[in-house]
Amino acid sequence: MSNRANNFRPTVHGARLIEDLATFASFGGRQDGGVDRVAGSQADLEAREWLQQKIYEAGLLPRTDEIGNVFGRSPRAEWPRLLTGSHTDTVPAGGRLDGAYGVMAALEVLRTLDEANHPSAKYVEIVGFWDEEGVRDPGTGGLVGSTFFCEKGYVQNYQSYIELHIEQGPALESADVSIGVVAGIVGIERYAIDVTGTANHAGTTAMNNRADAGLAATTMASRVRDTTTACSDRLRINVGSIEFFPGSPNVIPGQARMIVEIRDPFDSVLREAEQKIRLLADETAASEGCHASVQKFSQKSAVLFDKGIHRAIREIIHNHGGEFLDMVSYAGHDASVISKHIPTGMLFVPSVGGVSHSPAESTSDKHLIHGCQVLLDAVVALSSDRS
Numbered sequence: 228m229s230n231r232a233n234n235f236r237p238t239v240h241g242a243r244l245i246e247d248l249a250t251f252a253s254f255g256g257r258q259d260g261g262v263d264r265v266a267g268s269q270a271d272l273e274a275r276e277w278l279q280q281k282i283y284e285a286g287l288l289p290r291t292d293e294i295g296n297v298f299g300r301s302p303r304a305e306w307p308r309l310l311t312g313s314h315t316d317t318v319p320a321g322g323r324l325d326g327a328y329g330v331m332a333a334l335e336v337l338r339t340l341d342e343a344n345h346p347s348a349k350y351v352e353i354v355g356f357w358d359e360e361g362v363r364d365p366g367t368g369g370l371v372g373s374t375f376f377c378e379k380g381y382v383q384n385y386q387s388y389i390e391l392h393i394e395q396g397p398a399l400e401s402a403d404v405s406i407g408v409v410a411g412i413v414g415i416e417r418y419a420i421d422v423t424g425t426a427n428h429a430g431t432t433a434m435n436n437r438a439d440a441g442l443a444a445t446t447m448a449s450r451v452r453d454t455t456t457a458c459s460d461r462l463r464i465n466v467g468s469i470e471f472f473p474g475s476p477n478v479i480p481g482q483a484r485m486i487v488e489i490r491d492p493f494d495s496v497l498r499e500a501e502q503k504i505r506l507l508a509d510e511t512a513a514s515e516g517c518h519a520s521v522q523k524f525s526q527k528s529a530v531l532f533d534k535g536i537h538r539a540i541r542e543i544i545h546n547h548g549g550e551f552l553d554m555v556s557y558a559g560h561d562a563s564v565i566s567k568h569i570p571t572g573m574l575f576v577p578s579v580g581g582v583s584h585s586p587a588e589s590t591s592d593k594h595l596i597h598g599c600q601v602l603l604d605a606v607v608a609l610s611s612d613r614s
């Protein structure tokens with residue numbers, strides 16, 4: 228590939244991208260501006276049929292795999308290919324951009340490259356993954372389409388994957404920066420802490436002679452935030468529920484159960500936080516004459532994206548005089564599944580008010596169009612980096 232060809236920089240058609248996003252949002256569209264397009268619904272089926280039609284109308288070749296992921300490529304496509312896209316489904320009463328933006332932007336990027344006869348058009352394929360949210364069957368934990376794509380081994384045909392997504396948080400808006408280059412996705416761990424004391428009469432038992440599991444659990448809950456955030460200022464912790472048993476006004480709780488979730492970009496920090504949670508549980512329970520047992524019932528390891536892709540994306544933005552924020556994602560994405568198999572990178576655009584999974588989900592047209600152009604620049608840089 229000649230340098231001359233590589234230096235030529237096509238510009239995405241912003242108005243076309245915005246129009247496609249509006250049309251796509253009409254599949255499952257709600258009066259309040261939100262979208263109901265749960266995977267497996269009629270709206271989901273129609274949206275994915277429309278996407279294939281749109282790919283075809285652009286002079287590209289659409290196809291689906293056995294599970295319903297939708298792909299598009301140039302008729303002149305060659306291997307190896309860079310894959311870019313996101314997911315087509317939403318949560319119930321979701322927004323119009325989560326997932327859909329990355330798919331529509333990928334279509335706009337490939338369409339622009341193909342129309343411009345750009346050499347990179349041959350080496351790019353786009354994807355709309357099916358069922359990322361996992362609403363259809365919560366037992367799956369989501370990421371169904373991308374997991375299928377990897378388990379079948381199809382992922383091995385591709386050189387790399389880039390996903391453009393809305394941030395779903397407030398960091399970019401707060402920093403007034405239009406692009407986030409995502410270094411990785413946080414690990415997420417969930418713990419059940421069971422405290423055992425002695426159930427007894429709430430009136431006749433002296434205050435200094437109680438093994439109150441409820442008091443031990445609430446004391447733990449009030450301390451666990453400070454205890455764990457001391458490990459790292461990036462750590463996020465949530466006490467999602469506390470239950471007392473038997474749960475009666477006249478019985479001292481003999482049992483209490485607390486559910487705690489922690490998130491951090493580094494597994495080493497999660498290990499340290501886990502130790503602190505276990506120590507806190509033991510000490511607090513003992514001080515109330517109770518016993519605690521801590522069980523980790525769910526664990527998703529932290530994901531670190533490919534350093535080479537991360538660096539290349541930062542460079543390309545820098546070379547075009549743009550600003551970006553280095554960040555980690557506190558939410559899961561298809562990119563986390565793919566990154567276990569091929570070099571992967573992610574880009575974020577700002578979410579107004581940090582709101583997502585809601586009809587109020589929004590990003591300015593300016594940021595949507597700019598993000599799409601950065602995706603094109605990144606795709607060109609990375610797909611021509613093979614010789």
Ligand SMILES: [Zn+2]
Nearest residue numbers: 314325326359
């Ligand atoms: Zn998403």
